[in-house]
Amino acid sequence: MTTPELEDAYPLTALQSGMLFHSAYQEDSATYHDVFTLILRGPYQSDTFRAALREVMARHSVLRTSFDLTGFDEPIQLVWQDVEPPVQELDLSGFEHPGQRLSIWREQEKHRPFDWEAPPLFRAVIHHLDTDEFALTLSFHHAILDGWSVATMVTELLDRYAAGLQGVPQAPAVPPPSTFRDFVAREKEAVASPQTEQFWRDALADAPVTALPRLPGYRTGDAEDTVSHAVPLDDQLVQGLERAARQARVPLRTVLLAGHLRVLALLTGDSDVVTGIVTHGRPEHEAAEQVLGLFLNSVPVRVRTDVPSWEELIKRVFAAEVAFLPHRLYPLFEMQRLSQRSP
Secondary structure, eight states: OOOTTEEEEEEOOHHHHHHHHHHHHSTTOOTTEEEEEEEEESOOOHHHHHHHHHHHHHHOGGGGEEEESSSSSSOEEEEESOOOOOEEEEEOTTSSOHHHHHHHHHHHHTTOOOOTTSSOSEEEEEEEEETTEEEEEEEEETTTOOHHHHHHHHHHHHHHHHHHHHTOOOOOOOOOSSOHHHHHHHHHHHHHOHHHHHHHHHHHTTOOOOOOOOOTTOOTTOGGGOOOOOOOOOHHHHHHHHHHHHHHTSOHHHHHHHHHHHHHHHHHTOSEEEEEEEEEOOOSSTTGGGOOSOOEEEEEEEEEOOOSSHHHHHHHHHHHHHHHGGGTTSOHHHHHHHHTOOO
16 A cells, blocks of 8 residues: 555445445446536637646545455555546537437447546546537546535536636645545444444334335336436425425425325325435535535435324424434445345
């Protein structure tokens, strides 16, 4: 570990390990390969863009990270001091339908693997579409970035790029005071906490398996065949949901979760319902929103829905959400181990 190019090393989180396992197990799957594209209008200057990306990478260690899954006692992530910005430029401006070509490329990119041992685990690709119009695509393995981090990275990158175009001096690329390494340490503390383990033991004791009916031919874990079905909500319904949230003094999210749990109870015929929600483990720090990484976890929410009113159900759901907050870093894998089952 005395290599001069190496800056830091620490273990993977449980979710990172799980994502990498599934990526290795299903090599052709694009489930954890994320591709985000923005169509931008304005001039593109290669040197200015690369300089902006280099500054962003200097601030955020996760953008200079690789994974070593077999060389140590446990899988670890390695942070390197200086990694070349992974920028690729492709010209589509001469094609009749550049947008279609971009869509085809995006589908192909989802199946272009990353070498986990070679940093960085993301690519920035520029497609020239027309005069003063280009597409910026960030392609990365989900194990290094969550959704909030992607938005933060794009905002910072474009701010620095715009400043570079205008010749405006930028602040030095100083890392945020909070780091992804801190989150890894906090997750380890949560796993070692007797109080957190007992909380989840109690929450999952004799919990039902809330299983939904499946269509014929359904295969568990067949993520590639998953489709979405969008149903627009009319304004009057949305206003009613917002009014219910205000009356109960809870976020709108809690009202929607209560409705989801009630539907599960109706479908399963059991008022004792368990569902899962994605939560984050960013630290309670004023600079936490600046840090890039994968701060996610999935936690079960168990609620009895046999209450006399919607308002009481909503408040019961909110109480369940508040209760797990101090224990939200306990990995889902550990909860499955405690309950001795995987669903």
